Amino acid sequence: MADSQELKVAIIGGAGFMGSAHSKSWALAALQTPTDAKPVKAVVVERDLDLALATAEKFGWAEAADDWKAIVDRDDIDIIDVVTPPHMHADIVCYALERGKHVFCEKPIANAREDVERIVTAARAASGVTAIGFNYRHNASIQYAAHLVASGAIGDVIQARFEYHQDDAFSDMGWRRYKARGGSGASSDIGSHILDLAHYLVGDIAEVNASLTTVKLTDDDDSDVDDGGAFLAHFDTGALGIFSFSQKSHGNFAHIRFEIDGTEGGIGFDWNQRDVVRVFRKAADGRSQGGFVATPVAAGAPGVWFGSSSLGSGYLEPSTNLMVDFLGAIEGGDRPQGDLEHGARIQSVVDAVWKSAETRSWVAPEPFGA
Amino acid sequence: MADSQELKVAIIGGAGFMGSAHSKSWALAALQTPTDAKPVKAVVVERDLDLALATAEKFGWAEAADDWKAIVDRDDIDIIDVVTPPHMHADIVCYALERGKHVFCEKPIANAREDVERIVTAARAASGVTAIGFNYRHNASIQYAAHLVASGAIGDVIQARFEYHQDDAFSDMGWRRYKARGGSGASSDIGSHILDLAHYLVGDIAEVNASLTTVKLTDDDDSDVDDGGAFLAHFDTGALGIFSFSQKSHGNFAHIRFEIDGTEGGIGFDWNQRDVVRVFRKAADGRSQGGFVATPVAAGAPGVWFGSSSLGSGYLEPSTNLMVDFLGAIEGGDRPQGDLEHGARIQSVVDAVWKSAETRSWVAPEPFGA
Amino acid sequence: MADSQELKVAIIGGAGFMGSAHSKSWALAALQTPTDAKPVKAVVVERDLDLALATAEKFGWAEAADDWKAIVDRDDIDIIDVVTPPHMHADIVCYALERGKHVFCEKPIANAREDVERIVTAARAASGVTAIGFNYRHNASIQYAAHLVASGAIGDVIQARFEYHQDDAFSDMGWRRYKARGGSGASSDIGSHILDLAHYLVGDIAEVNASLTTVKLTDDDDSDVDDGGAFLAHFDTGALGIFSFSQKSHGNFAHIRFEIDGTEGGIGFDWNQRDVVRVFRKAADGRSQGGFVATPVAAGAPGVWFGSSSLGSGYLEPSTNLMVDFLGAIEGGDRPQGDLEHGARIQSVVDAVWKSAETRSWVAPEPFGA
């Protein structure tokens, strides 16, 4: 139409599930962002040009290409959206950051410690804005839950429980199940999501104690990464964390749940009831009167669409909200809610989880870029 | 990009809530449709050109205009999307149909019987495909529920209950609360949605017996349409229907619920749990064993996105599915799930509800186009 | 043990489901009542002495008998608990009242208008305390809901919806399905329960408009009463009521639900979540902020056991609470929550429902004892 600033997006590796999801979210972000900086779906890059062309057609990108460096080099491209397997992230992200691009990178940031270090170094030196793809925290109910915790509504956190269970590993997960192809296991693939929520809602983690599982269901199952696990955690504040996750949990799909016990109240969330937060606030007499109240987020609160979250939100809304947050940071110069340094922080805890499961002991995360 | 057929859409009256929702759904429909017929958001028309320009910018339409006839007259426009107040529908819809356009019209189809008659006559004579904006039935769980009923899974329907409660009439609803401006009351605004579901899931209605309410909460409330009500219904099959609806129901937002009792089983749905259907199938001994099972819709079923409805669907998915259905009908020559004649059928029952509430008696719907 | 006042109970017709339930409730009432008036399970009366003996053994009654008049005549019996089919109620209740007994009578009070009249006349003349077996209202959450409505928390009622669905009529219901044996249909058997709740929570009903169903599923089904139905109602206040019920609702068991919309808020209840009330209270700005909150009843509230309803209540607690209320009325001279005159009031509405379904018109209840 007119005066709005166009931010041209190139997506690298857009033919898969994440490419499909991002393609919808960028389209919605252009309509949902309150600012004049509107994303434009410019180029989709895949290794194979035919695949790139088909993806452009199917997912609505103006151009297709098979050489990501050539696209990153183009002056008219503003945002590089990296949805490749994680072992390719560092090369692409660093190259893009060095060329002044804004970078949106899917999680996990990378599997190898050296890759993460490279990204953190590049991100610190870069002029571009970065974001990591932790979309679930952008659900309006979770944003409201974080607001409540941050405002002191539940006092100091005593115990916090985070779960993510799905059944994806009962069917073909492609590269995700093989280390050499960039796979990193349920611990990283979905464990990182609830670690992001834990950092967002409670705070940093001082140490973890983990156990991981790898269950072979068929003789030809040659996956070499974990399919589930659990860990205890001590937050910096001393609060106790319990995390469980699995990609072999029949009956669960994208089942994120958390519950946070505080000295003054508590908060609960279930993705299958994603338009409400369960809230408890201590009564005046110090004793629980009643119990959790299932509280829909009010119209106008952050992340709410159409005037009310109760009209019904799904997977697309938080993913789009994340991009709107990123776009706002690009235009306003703010940091987005989760940048690549945050992604590295989460990865340092995943790394500690891996080490703990091997050593059968408590392990403190070793920070990146220290 | 390429070979896909572009279907240029012009939206008439796109600045309001429905314009916002349709703008997102058209964008998603272009990515979600399995066919080559991709919608393109070409023109937004509003009475005021400045408003049209701002809407185009905000909601992502290529052009803005203030003369709907001029836009309908254009040869390059394929689809007319009518989201004006209902008393303007007949003029626009008939004009567009006469010019061979495909027409998507928001519900209710119209309030005045003569308007509905005109639309039915025009639709029957037209070459274009038509659709009415009953979006909720395109939720994947409801599609699955309809499949179950149609396949005989619950036997003959004995009793069916439909509810739609929201709190919208506690705040400003604009033209919706005034007859002269196209408003038609909760009976038509949301009652029509559950009537659509009832026709989809159970069948046609033979007679209704209604009571409507109009509650004045403030001295300056000069609304002249109902704000809620209820009616009993006898379906053509003899099944008993119970319908209740209100726009003054605190605590409820877009709260659609239904439950259908059959001779062999039963089905239930709640919009706040919109990714599952409650299903009961009679055990072999003829007696209920256990009770309802909350059944998420399987991957690959109609209306399911991202491989699973349990990833989380909201308001956008069914609205987009409706447009995808319409686009498929345009390309394939099929009738969409709900065309304008279906919209007229629903309106004939709304009309009977109004008459019944006035006469305090059972009233049979008087069909249009008879 | 000691100084407590023993109130000897004789149950008339105790071998069936209600006898089983009352036998447990009387045992619990002796432990739960806060007063010194403790019920003692003295005599069970059945027509057949062997059945009476077996019942006494099984359900814990000290004596068995087959002549109810002889038992009622005994001076040491204080309370007559009538759980026979309804067509026998009037004779037993009136005989007991005339002999100064306290009378607890199961619902419905009676089917024939002349029977109800006789009971009302006898009850008005009697010195004994009476109670009718509407147990569900004694659930702690419902008691709390009634307290909220009565205290003005939701303002004036606009629309109130009551449902009771079960699947009992898919199996043998014995006398309940035959008029001549005291059966009165779903309208009376379970419809009366939700009518009781409606009177308790909202108030008296001015007129009803009903439709009833009788579905024959097998050739040898010779039941002659309704198996379900629905009615609209206007309360004396002008509020709109919607009632639906069925005993042929697969997947539902004792599924009582209600939702009450008020000008200042709303309340909801679901028997399958019976330890919470959904409550909405209007925010200061007049607009719904958030939605229903699922509120467990606080420790110490009426009807709560073990310090918290969230420890888990079932069917027994409200049934026992009803008896505790009755015992308190006997000791304290108060009227219980629902006496036989209240039972007659409910029956007058059931009677109007029957007449309305026949005449296909609005019918006002004709009071008893007028």
Place this chain on the structure above:
Amino acid sequence: MADSQELKVAIIGGAGFMGSAHSKSWALAALQTPTDAKPVKAVVVERDLDLALATAEKFGWAEAADDWKAIVDRDDIDIIDVVTPPHMHADIVCYALERGKHVFCEKPIANAREDVERIVTAARAASGVTAIGFNYRHNASIQYAAHLVASGAIGDVIQARFEYHQDDAFSDMGWRRYKARGGSGASSDIGSHILDLAHYLVGDIAEVNASLTTVKLTDDDDSDVDDGGAFLAHFDTGALGIFSFSQKSHGNFAHIRFEIDGTEGGIGFDWNQRDVVRVFRKAADGRSQGGFVATPVAAGAPGVWFGSSSLGSGYLEPSTNLMVDFLGAIEGGDRPQGDLEHGARIQSVVDAVWKSAETRSWVAPEPFGA
């Protein structure tokens, strides 16, 4: 009445919460047991005779006493029900077992290892039947869940999660918060309950890794036991267990939840929805089709009252079922579901949890009576 065998019960320490609960359960067990062995509430023993007398009156016991040895010595007493603080259990239980009594003992069995050893030795030598008070597993839905797992419906267990959260430690818990008075912390008080469920549903535990919390909320809080915690566990089968519990969890009351992931399906349970089990069974294609189904337990299944669990069960039903199971074992010579040796097994895991939390390492339970 008649020929039924009376089993006289003496309760030791019956004035508190557990005394109140047992008093109701024994009354109901007499009505609910299918056998002729009916419990009779004979004597309540408290240290203080006045308290004993008041308790007898309030909770319906025929006699009161203050010397437990004298009561245990009586020939006419068949069952000793021990509800004292745990540090008194060993003396009473061993004394009663040595005198040939049947012994029902509340959990935890004891805190000191030497006490547990004494009880195990006595139980093995005794002629009487013993039971430990793990009541929750006797909920009909949990019984059904155990049946499903045992029958192979979900295949091999991969991951199992158990939670018990309540808010009791925000108010006065008396002796429970002090080691010297028999208190043992949330780990033992409620952790033992979910350990019982885990053993019942999944199997024995090989090792645990725990972290416990003790949060002081007020200056005068001199409690010296944990108020919550969590532990990872490896079952003997290799399955991964995650346990969390807290008595400082605002908004939760008796909130027991579990979810068990198997290779062929999964099972979930929530005490706040205690009349259903969530069940998933793998579809033929090996892939999840749909998700969990909320399955009410069928009429006639173990633990179901009144023909259907959906009529509504609460806290009393499982507690009574436990006693009915115990009574059946006394009459039939079977072992009850959980005897005192089972209580000792659970305590050996609690003991390992304590040791693990101290040593910050994986600890294997050290069995009793080995």
